[in-house]
Amino acid sequence: MAAYARWKGREVSSRDVILGRVRRALADVSDDTPYEQAVDRSYLREHGARSVAETVDLLAENLADYRAIVHRCTADGLPAVIAGLLADRGSTSVLVPPGLDGEWLAATGVPRVPDRADSTAHELDRVDSVVTACTVAIAETGTLVLDGGPEQGRRRVTLVPDHHICVVRVPDQVVSSVPQALLRLDPTRPLTWISGPSATSDIELDRVEGVHGPRILEVVLVSGRPGAVTA
Known part of the structure; x- marks a missing residue:
């Protein structure tokens, strides 16, 4: 059973939340953009500086x-x-x-x-x-x-x-x-x-x-x- 949450006065499932985030992330990406360039995939290689x-x-x-x-x-x-x-x-x-x-x-x-x-x-x-x-x-x-x-x-x-x-x-x-x-x-x-x-x-x-x-x-x-x- 899907989990539900309140969002702007209505109930939405976890699936709706996730798909909504995906749509927002891709809102300014055109259909002809190469897959590897569609989303910025840069991220930290490690968390904090350690000896x-x-x-x-x-x-x-x-x-x-x-x-x-x-x-x-x-x-x-x-x-x-x-x-x-x-x-x-x-x-x-x-x-x-x-x-x-x-x-x-x-x-x-x-x-x-x-x-x-x-x-x-x-x-x-x-x-x-x-x-x-x-x-x-x-x-x-x-x-x-x-x-x-x-x-x-x-x-x-x-x-x-x-x-x-x-x-x-x-x-x-x-x-x-x-x-x-x-x-x-x-x-x-x-x-x-x-x-x-x-x-x-x-x-x-x-x-x-x-x-x-x-x-x-x-x-x-x-x-x-x-x-x-x-x-």
Whole structure:
């Protein structure tokens, strides 16, 4: 049922309001105006001026707001962090994309499950955890974007196992806004946009997690390069 509002003494539907705004926006556009020139589509590429550190902090804040669990470490400390996260969850198996850096899992003895094209949903459901990288992370929305690259694996490997550990290289993979992220993405790739663990809610707003993806999303923000010497 359409929502109704009062406008100039009469009731109008939401549809009428939206179409009215479209007509006003196009009032001075002639029929022969090219589509791409009909409406000014310039808009802000980001909201406010932030330093790199502030952008990363905003990402961490918004990830946590979506109930992702956020960790920070250096590149040298990453293997220990991942090993600890797997141990904390009692994981007995971890799915590994084909291009994932083997050093990331060097400190854990959890059996590794390869990402195979013929893996079934039932097989993936028996895997306790999956570790992936990402393509880009968006600070303003707390969103991770995966494109199915070698470090990320097929889309389904991050949608079936109950525990997803995603590694984000900071600041290289962090941008402020969605427009900035789009410039880094290939629209022909299988893009997965992740904002927190999988969740839904009913009409009474009772939140249920793990409906169509992992119940637990842990994000590791990794700074520096392995073996880097700091002053």
